[in-house]
Amino acid sequence: MNGAESMLETLINNGIEVCFSNPGTSEMHMVAAIGKSQRMRSILSLFEGVCSGAADGYARMAGKPALTLLHLGPGLSNASANLHNARKAFSPVINLIGDHATYHKRFDAPLNSDVEGLSAPVSHWVKTVSSAADLPADAGKAVQVAMEKPGRIATLIIPADCAWDESVSPVSALPMPDAPLADQGAIDQAAEWLTNGRRTTLMMSHGALTEESLALANQIAQATGAKIMCDTFTPRLARGEGRCDIERLGYFAEQATVQLEDAEQLIMVASKAPVGFFAYPGKPSEFYPESCALHTLSRVEESAVDALRRLVDQIGASGLAPQRLALVKPDLASGELTLESMARAVGHYLLTDTIIVDESATSGAFMPAMTRNSEPHDWLSLTGGSIGYGLPVAIGAAVASPDRKVLCLHGDGGAMYTIQALWTMAREDLDICVVIFANRKYQILQVELARVGAQSMNKQTLDMLDLSNPDIDFVKLSEGMGVRASTATTADEFNQQLATAMKTRGPCLIEAVFD
């Protein structure tokens, strides 16, 4: 058994089932090992950023890591932007990166680079394997690291000879780490704050946004009058019918500071104190008042549901029935295609258990409101701000949840970063409906240009933020990669196309063209 084969068995023994692959020559023994096995699903992508984004989406839904299989430094580089998003989401991911054979490295062949240096900023743990004999144990360790709470990125750099040399037996199933529990002192202080008469907001994120955690937060709000909010961008949020409502922090400082202007106390649950996505000249970075007191109930790696449950018990709120949202679907609009009409259609046609992957940017303005009382669904958003996460994350979510519809809401500019994802959707026949909001500009940047106080708004400047010369034809791009597609230019066309998409299995794309 060579190193690659023993590594693969080790990974399988420890619960890993899926590998998002874009291999090269130095990974051929790993490819061969996967090919020989019946227990690892390999999903090919045409670009490494699709692999890493898919691993992020998979982890958000499956709660465990997938593999990426990448080709030396450049393969990792192409995966890095979406690893950045995965790192900010605390998604567990295991990167397998092939490298030159140990004895070949010193010749500095063309593909040689500092793979460890490239890996460190996007990984919590990096290990270069020393020998084939070490590889199985290193692979086992990578799974354990990735499974540390709240989820880690483990990167294993595998010189080619460590894969092809004779190795030792695979490692059996290893113990996986549990989430630590919050200190009792943190619970006590939260209970005290919630009952001291000051205006208090619970700021929740990450593991605190499950259906169960939201219900506990709702009991706290009922008992104490606290406001319940979540970060703007969260890995996974349970929404819709039967779930308890939560107010989302606005992206723009102008919104967020108003939402928090009354707060006297902020209690963070798996979250950080809210700050601006960017800085703006002359404006503070913090969204909360200077006088606001801060306390952390549970850190991101701790069990949020445990901390919330103990807090509910302590303040005596466990007898309160959570206020769950009723099903109230928006009516469809007719006529002009607008952001509101599209949001109405999404809210109207949403299926139970739909996974919404949102990279709609400015085009999604009405989506949260119009889906608030729709069928129960999960909402995945862009945690690291690196655009081009949506299509790949949709792949991973669909692979992890084959019985659920995935609806990917995407701006046109952002979609072009990882447009190659469409091919993998077709190849794997994934149940994903992609909606492209084709306003043909980087609308968010045209807004930001004004907001940062940059004064030149002439044609040459705006051309740098414009996508209309030439217009991108997403129907052709989609069909070119094997995904059926259509264009909607009116609300009625969009409604009809979305209705069809939601009731038809398999990948499709709707290009929504509007001003």
Added chain:
Amino acid sequence: MNGAESMLETLINNGIEVCFSNPGTSEMHMVAAIGKSQRMRSILSLFEGVCSGAADGYARMAGKPALTLLHLGPGLSNASANLHNARKAFSPVINLIGDHATYHKRFDAPLNSDVEGLSAPVSHWVKTVSSAADLPADAGKAVQVAMEKPGRIATLIIPADCAWDESVSPVSALPMPDAPLADQGAIDQAAEWLTNGRRTTLMMSHGALTEESLALANQIAQATGAKIMCDTFTPRLARGEGRCDIERLGYFAEQATVQLEDAEQLIMVASKAPVGFFAYPGKPSEFYPESCALHTLSRVEESAVDALRRLVDQIGASGLAPQRLALVKPDLASGELTLESMARAVGHYLLTDTIIVDESATSGAFMPAMTRNSEPHDWLSLTGGSIGYGLPVAIGAAVASPDRKVLCLHGDGGAMYTIQALWTMAREDLDICVVIFANRKYQILQVELARVGAQSMNKQTLDMLDLSNPDIDFVKLSEGMGVRASTATTADEFNQQLATAMKTRGPCLIEAVFD
């Protein structure tokens, strides 16, 4: 004058004319400064790997750096694979990377990352700007660093407040570094080796591959019987009618070791001792015999033409007329579309001064032979092995050389990594003909799988190297991004489409479908 404006004036004062841009919010003041100026051409791309590849191609043809304008760590990450290629080509490039405002960094907002850590492996020089007042001087230094021979990658990380705060006056034109000259001892030893009766090969790369250097090498070969060879992958090679011939080292060890098996002495000119692109089980990394003696005539940063001229003088070969290639164009083939028929067409229709950007991988097997005696042209190849370099480099070459036709020969798998480049070709109306070799597999990997001795060749393994499910329709992809396109399935169709493309200005794509 704010930091961005003074930086821009400094760059313009130091000869920088082009910026390949994919900006975000933190770069808005740089966008505004470029918009206000009439002296910086900004070229927008939909993906940062297009920007960095274009800067590489520009540098190879213009001999000076372009800018890339990138958005924080993820923007740099997306640019990194093609920066890797540029670094291996020693192409001068200046990266301008926006980052969070200095005072905002500590909040670790979603887009925060270790930008310096990400930059170091793909840069020769990295500087994070400290203040708006420092920015102009830092920008001037970046140009000087990039212009150090043989060409460097200079990365300037610019916190947003350093761009928007009030700054000082721009820096005027600075002195730029000259290429150092080779030691006389290195010339003397080369002269001695060339006349000691042993079989000697000159291994040339980088700056040694200009028309003038090749003529000097030819005089040496005539005078001494030395063999003249070049590396497999070189940044820019002068070929065709009127140039002196040079033998290219084969990619596969099986070829390369035969080419070098008789060598008793290797003299490197701006090159390294030849080694395998990858290691293979049980095979040596070095392509030359163990007994072969090695000597470096001139290092890559030294002037190759100067060293060759001094060597020619010293061995008394300056009176010999260089043997220049005559114009002998291949005949066209008819019938089945094959690698040979396509190479014949390329050799037949090549225009004087065509720039060939080659990422044809296995599909280009016949290209060198069939273009050897065609019209004079430059040949750009994949120096770092990170695929997806071809389309972006074609953009940069076309921008640097607007009066020359660019012919980009590209494998289908490789083209998908940076397919977004087509949109920029259309937007800028660049004179580029793209030929896609659509064999619908990663053919090189199917070859390599066998060569590395990986034994499993079952369907599941081969599926990981296969692009046929679904077939990619490059005509639709191209049209979807505004580039006219056609499909050729016979030699005659290909001949006719290439003939039209070569005589018609503007971007186009030919999808050549073959087995």
